[in-house]
Amino acid sequence: MADLVLENHSSQFRKGLQAGVSIGIGYFPIALTFGLLAKTSGLSITETVLMSMIVFAGASQYISLSLIAYGTGVFEIILTTFIVNIRHFLMGATLNEKSDHDQLIHKIIYSFGITDETFSVAATKEGQVTSGYMFGLISIAYSSWVVFSGIGHLIGASLPQTLQESMGVALYAMFIGLLVPSMKTSVKVVFLAVLGAVFNTILTINDIMAQGWAIVTATLLSSIIIEIVEVFKTRYRGVGHEE
Amino acid sequence: MKSEIIWMIIGMGLVTYIPRMLPFLLFQGKELPPFLQGVLKNVPYATLGALIFPAIFFIQKDDIWYGVLGACAAFLVSFLGANVIVVVLSSIVVLTVYSYLM
Structure with missing residues (x-):
């Protein structure tokens, strides 16, 4: 029934908006703190909002502030940003597989809004991802990020400490909320997530590589190992061990 | 606004956007193995x-x-x-x- 109804662009946009609400909530305390820290690092409100508008990548924006405070050069800051954000390439490639029939120009535009959070929501969504959905999802995430960066700078204070800390769990809770439904129906998903978590923990705790690289490496290791296992299982199916 | 900060923001924006956008450009209409x-x-x-x-x-x-x-x-x-x-x-x-x- 619903599958046969061609959904129009605006209803897809609305679905994206709804799916983005938890990102909007999750960005609120982080963006607010970013604005505050940007102020104490000497950035003007225009520069702060501009950075959130143009870069739109939480971790690297935070890192750039601490590098500015250390007096690090512009080139090194840009290089670090590149390294921290290289993981989005992998996310883009994954989303591209899920969004086959959209116009290229739409994808080129909405790819600007790929973050860990928008990616996670879109990639765990059932079925294909449409441009309308992506634009909806990204608008709410982007607005929250940009507006609350500005407000954080403006009011120059963060939330009461207990609320600030408890809201810090928001994005992780969202990731868990996206992951668990698939874990319940697929053992493969459980293995993928556990391996990803274990590899990333080993790489991060032992300081083996920068965080941006650790996530990419852990993701790739887990995805490739599980895929190899899958291929072998399919190849030897019928020999006696499977099913 | 300090122009050095503006250039830094533009540079950060570029190196963040390019890895986000590139896969869509590279793999458009291609069937991966x-x-x-x-x-x-x-x-x-x-x-x-x-x-x-x-x-x-x-x-x-x-x-x-x-x-x-x-x-x-x-x-x-x-x-x-x-x-x-x-x-x-x-x-x-x-x-x-x-x-x-x-």
Whole structure:
């Protein structure tokens, strides 16, 4: 029934908006703190909002502030940003597989809004991802990020400490909320997530590589190992061990 | 506005946007080898595992149990079938209550 109804662009946009609400909530305390820290690092409100508008990548924006405070050069800051954000390439490639029939120009535009959070929501969504959905999802995430960066700078204070800390769990809770439904129906998903978590923990705790690289490496290791296992299982199916 | 900061922001924006956009340009209309397609289908779940752990344990720097509690609350509520927003809000509530009790 619903599958046969061609959904129009605006209803897809609305679905994206709804799916983005938890990102909007999750960005609120982080963006607010970013604005505050940007102020104490000497950035003007225009520069702060501009950075959130143009870069739109939480971790690297935070890192750039601490590098500015250390007096690090512009080139090194840009290089670090590149390294921290290289993981989005992998996310883009994954989303591209899920969004086959959209116009290229739409994808080129909405790819600007790929973050860990928008990616996670879109990639765990059932079925294909449409441009309308992506634009909806990204608008709410982007607005929250940009507006609350500005407000954080403006009011120059963060939330009461207990609320600030408890809201810090928001994005992780969202990731868990996206992951668990698939874990319940697929053992493969459980293995993928556990391996990803274990590899990333080993790489991060032992300081083996920068965080941006650790996530990419852990993701790739887990995805490739599980895929190899899958291929072998399919190849030897019928020999006696499977099913 | 200091022009050095503006150039830094533009540079940061470029090096962030290019890796985001490039796969759509490179792989448009291309059929990737089946193995690679399989790997990319696995990426979301592997990424989620890596995004959650170990970072969730360190949301409160001096108290690892804070993060453990948040993670357990989120897993439990989500396992019971709640949607994502409910999972997010209940974890926040659980941790807020926990900080008031401590």
